[in-house]
Amino acid sequence: MSPVIIVTGANKGIGYEISKKLIADGAKVIMTARDQARLDEAANKLKPFGAVKLDVTDDASVEEAKREISRLAPAIDGLV
Template sequence: MEGAISNLPSRRVAVVTGGNKGIGLEVCRQLAATGVTVVLTARDETRGTEAVEKLKGMGLSYVVFHQLEITDNSSIVRFADFLNKLFGKLDILVNNAAIVGWSATQK
């Protein structure tokens, strides 16, 4: 699920991969609390949407979810298109998502 939010051109935009729980969710919370527009990403759409709703329940309105699987090229392209269309920029990237058992030599 993609969410749209109104965005001021001067507002900074952050992407947090793996933002639906733990450290990633806390990073999203802290960034949003300082006025940064946060794009929370997660592999699982349900968990990502629930995380955004949790943050919005805390009064943090500048948070949006987009599904992202960082090991899937088509998912990455869809996400890049989403960022470009909605924001046209990216100011902060927090690459919190982990890959278990993956090596740079794999294709």
């Protein structure tokens, strides 16, 4: 069974490259980032298991992301 991995800051830089590698290796990646437009652009390229807006400095954003991620996957195997 493929692991479900959440990657923060996945719309660019190291987070994007980690997402790309994990997806290539068969993981079910849920990409997260603050900037919805850039997240959508990155997700359209990589085709992850899911893409969820998340600003880790905003409590309301964290709570909404938790709800959305819970709908996508009942269990999470890793967080980057």
